[in-house]
Amino acid sequence: MHAAVARAIEQQEAERLDERAALLAHHWEEAGDALTAARWHRRAAEWVGRTDFAAAAHHWGRVRALLRELPHDSEAAALGLAACMQLLNLSFRVGGTGLDQARALLEEGRALANAIGDRRAFLQLSMVYGRARSSAGDVAEYLEVAAESQRAALAIDDMALQANASLYLVDALGHANRLPQALQAAEEGLARFPRHIPAGEWIFGFNPYSLFSFWRGYCLGWMGRIPAGLEEMSRCRRLADEDGTPELAGLAQFIAAEAHYHAHEADRALASARQSGEISRALGEPLNSFAFSQFAFGYAHLAAGRPDDAVELARAALELFGRVEKFAAGWAAALLAEALLATGDLSAAQSAAEAAIALCRKSLAAVHEAIAHGVMARALLRRDGPAARDATAAALANAAELIERSGGRTLAPALCEWRAELAAALGDDATREQLLRQAHQGYLEIGAPAHAERLAKEIGR
Numbered sequence: 001m002h003a004a005v006a007r008a009i010e011q012q013e014a015e016r017l018d019e020r021a022a023l024l025a026h027h028w029e030e031a032g033d034a035l036t037a038a039r040w041h042r043r044a045a046e047w048v049g050r051t052d053f054a055a056a057a058h059h060w061g062r063v064r065a066l067l068r069e070l071p072h073d074s075e076a077a078a079l080g081l082a083a084c085m086q087l088l089n090l091s092f093r094v095g096g097t098g099l100d101q102a103r104a105l106l107e108e109g110r111a112l113a114n115a116i117g118d119r120r121a122f123l124q125l126s127m128v129y130g131r132a133r134s135s136a137g138d139v140a141e142y143l144e145v146a147a148e149s150q151r152a153a154l155a156i157d158d159m160a161l162q163a164n165a166s167l168y169l170v171d172a173l174g175h176a177n178r179l180p181q182a183l184q185a186a187e188e189g190l191a192r193f194p195r196h197i198p199a200g201e202w203i204f205g206f207n208p209y210s211l212f213s214f215w216r217g218y219c220l221g222w223m224g225r226i227p228a229g230l231e232e233m234s235r236c237r238r239l240a241d242e243d244g245t246p247e248l249a250g251l252a253q254f255i256a257a258e259a260h261y262h263a264h265e266a267d268r269a270l271a272s273a274r275q276s277g278e279i280s281r282a283l284g285e286p287l288n289s290f291a292f293s294q295f296a297f298g299y300a301h302l303a304a305g306r307p308d309d310a311v312e313l314a315r316a317a318l319e320l321f322g323r324v325e326k327f328a329a330g331w332a333a334a335l336l337a338e339a340l341l342a343t344g345d346l347s348a349a350q351s352a353a354e355a356a357i358a359l360c361r362k363s364l365a366a367v368h369e370a371i372a373h374g375v376m377a378r379a380l381l382r383r384d385g386p387a388a389r390d391a392t393a394a395a396l397a398n399a400a401e402l403i404e405r406s407g408g409r410t411l412a413p414a415l416c417e418w419r420a421e422l423a424a425a426l427g428d429d430a431t432r433e434q435l436l437r438q439a440h441q442g443y444l445e446i447g448a449p450a451h452a453e454r455l456a457k458e459i460g461r
Contacts, residue, residue: 084109092135095324137326146172179407183219224409250279257296264450291320307342330360366406413442
């Protein structure tokens with residue numbers, strides 16, 4: 001009966017088979033035809049793959065399960081290989097894939113790739129596995145895997161494969177906060193690889209060219225070129241719209257909200273956060289998109305002088321990043337510490353900063369670790385006064401080293417302000433004024449005139 005229904009749907013709705021793929025997969029599975037069901041589950045997964053990640057993961061999971069009922073031929077192996085690759089690829093979007101499961105998917109996929117002699121797929125599996133490791137919090141392993149994958153891809157005469165491998169390396173460098181290297185690699189990718197690579201070759205789920213643009217904007221924004229970074233993020237959003245990948249547009253809005261926060265532009269931060277939230281809702285609020293949208297709203301509220309709201313949003317983001325995209329947990333913890341400091345809860349801010357420092361070190365998030373050290377310094381100073389001189393100076397020295405190491409020059413003017421606060425606590429008014437003037441000039445140089453205007457008033461007083 002199920003088989004008859006499936007055949008009728010295939011005949012009568014031949015022009016809408018992508019939309020009916022999930023239903024057809026169900027009927028063929030109930031009819032006991034595992035191979036046909038697996039084919040339709042794959043088609044259903046590919047149909048919803050950019051808009052409903054949970055549904056896509058379900059269908060790929062069914063493909064993988066059904067293969068156990070099939071003979072070991074080339075078609076079954078190809079289906080299983082695709083399932084392993086896409087389940088790894090979805091792990092950083094929906095969560096639930098730990099390191100052990102990611103390793104099992106990698107080994108299963110590699111065995112299938114070897115069975116059909118697919119060297120290209122073998123390499124692609126390494127790429128998506130590395131990204132899954134990063135989502136599980138292991139950024140160092142991701143960086144190592146991505147570098148190895150790019151070296152191997154450059155030895156193969158395949159433009160799409162090389163573009164994807166280069167993209168994963170840029171992504172890993174960005175996650176590891178190696179900003180100058182990531183910027184150079186992103187700009188090389190934009191110059192070397194074509195704008196239009198077939199969508200079937202987008203291993204990451206995004207057009208490689210568009211993601212090169214994303215990372216260029218991210219790096220510029222952190223490296224002291226906020227206006228240029230925001231301009232590139234606007235370009236990235238346009239590219240994402242052309243590609244039909246709203247998820248990337250949402251991530252770009254999050255980065256824009258963060259940049260507007262560092263530029264002291266509360267209204268623009270809120271506008272970017274709202275757009276990030278709208279995109280997340282349109283996608284059905286997958287864990288990763290929802291987490292980043294909450295994070296964006298946290299920045300917006302903190303920029304607008306609503307630290308209590310920012311605290312709640314940062315806590316929500318931190319909880320979500322405990323389940324998906326764990327590399328970003330330190331980012332959220334640093335925001336939480338900053339928001340708690342703004343509420344005046346100094347002990348809580350210190351504790352949150354300590355937690356943020358530990359999380360950021362684990363995931364190589366140097367720029368956010370620098371922020372956490374800055375919170376630590378100010379919390380100690382405001383609570384204990386001059387008695388905290390040595391601990392405050394040590395925290396600020398750590399922040400300075402991290403800014404220098406990562407290339408995160410956007411934080412340099414803030415560091416001057418943090419140091420000025422220490423000078424004021426020690427009664428050194430001349431050093432305080434000198435540092436504030438350096439911060440004022442620094443904000444002008446990085447493209448944060450609102451911060452410069454705020455400091456000009458402070459210096460005047």
